[in-house]
Amino acid sequence: MNKKKILILGASGFVGNAIYKELCSYFDTYGTYFSNRSFASNQQYFRYDVEEDDIFQLLERIRPDIIISALRGNFPAQIQAHHHIMEYLVTSKARLYFISSANVFDAYSKFPSYEFDKTLSESVYGRLKIKIENMMMRMPKEKWAILRVPMVFGNTSPRIREIKANLENKEPIEVFPNLIINVTNDDRLTQQLHYLINRNKTGIYHLGSEDLIQHEEFIKEVIQRMGNYHPIFKRVYTTNEDRYLAALPKENKLPKNLRISYQEIIDHHIPV
Numbered sequence: 001m002n003k004k005k006i007l008i009l010g011a012s013g014f015v016g017n018a019i020y021k022e023l024c025s026y027f028d029t030y031g032t033y034f035s036n037r038s039f040a041s042n043q044q045y046f047r048y049d050v051e052e053d054d055i056f057q058l059l060e061r062i063r064p065d066i067i068i069s070a071l072r073g074n075f076p077a078q079i080q081a082h083h084h085i086m087e088y089l090v091t092s093k094a095r096l097y098f099i100s101s102a103n104v105f106d107a108y109s110k111f112p113s114y115e116f117d118k119t120l121s122e123s124v125y126g127r128l129k130i131k132i133e134n135m136m137m138r139m140p141k142e143k144w145a146i147l148r149v150p151m152v153f154g155n156t157s158p159r160i161r162e163i164k165a166n167l168e169n170k171e172p173i174e175v176f177p178n179l180i181i182n183v184t185n186d187d188r189l190t191q192q193l194h195y196l197i198n199r200n201k202t203g204i205y206h207l208g209s210e211d212l213i214q215h216e217e218f219i220k221e222v223i224q225r226m227g228n229y230h231p232i233f234k235r236v237y238t239t240n241e242d243r244y245l246a247a248l249p250k251e252n253k254l255p256k257n258l259r260i261s262y263q264e265i266i267d268h269h270i271p272v
């Protein structure tokens with residue numbers, strides 16, 4: 001068997017671990033963890049600290065064909081690490097899949113954004129993603145895929161767990177009434193990535209729901225689905241007008257069976 005070797009950076013995290021679970025039966029899959037010691041005894045996992053360790057050494061040791069970056073951590077260190085990943089890409093046949101964010105467009109507010117729209121961000125987080133994206137785009141196209149992802153929900157997602165904890169503790173839940181978003185969940189996101197890997201797809205992908213909803217409305221529907229709660233909301237108004245934080249596909253659409261709507265997420269991926 002000649003299985004592709006995959007290394008997931010941040011494989012102990014919410015998104016990275018969901019990706020690991022989706023891919024590990026099909027590929028020779030490795031992952032990194034940082035503080036979550038429950039992965040320490042797992043032979044497929046390596047400890048990696050973005051601030052202290054040189055990613056190049058780990059790459060030389062594992063020699064992955066595919067690198068998936070789902071990291072958090074110190075921003076300058078993340079940039080440095082991705083520089084080193086690019087160096088590895090040059091010396092190998094490997095390809096990088098980078099989990100980016102809809103926040104690369106968070107400075108634009110009047111419309112949803114599409115794959116080839118110019119990125120512009122007002123947040124340090126969005127600007128970090130843009131920096132890494134721009135580094136990648138300078139590489140040959142067959143070397144990279146940028147996956148722009150909106151807020152990820154799902155049964156075990158930190159976002160849902162936080163809402164649940166707030167409900168139980170009768171603490172306020174932040175909602176953004178005039179923010180129009182799209183959303184996704186961990187299952188669909190990992191299936192989409194699996195498809196992109198199988199088909200050797202590269203380029204820019206917007207992996208959110210096809211439809212849009214106001215943040216406040218979405219959170220309210222999620223809570224209704226969770227049970228009979230009496231939530232306290234803290235409404236956060238960032239502007240007076242409607243603002244979009246949504247990355248929609250136009251050029252690089254996925255097959256119909258891999259798309260998702262926000263209603264499907266509410267109906268099937270929220271714990272009742």
Ligand SMILES: NC(=O)c1ccc[n+]([C@@H]2O[C@H](COP(=O)([O-])OP(=O)(O)OC[C@H]3O[C@@H](n4cnc5c(N)ncnc54)[C@H](OP(=O)(O)O)[C@@H]3O)[C@@H](O)[C@H]2O)c1
Pocket residue numbers: 009010011012013014015016032033034035036037048049050051069070071072073074099100101102149150151152153
């Ligand atoms: N969740 C979302 O809604 C969402 C939406 C859009 C994009 N994304 C992107 O998806 C990626 C993963 O996000 P997530 O929500 O899955 O985050 P997460 O659950 O916090 O996972 C972060 C991962 O990074 C690792 N990490 C943290 N600090 C590190 C350090 N100093 N050195 C090395 N590794 C370190 C963590 O390891 P330990 O846990 O072992 O410490 C974990 O594996 C991020 O790039 C994020 O921008 C997430």
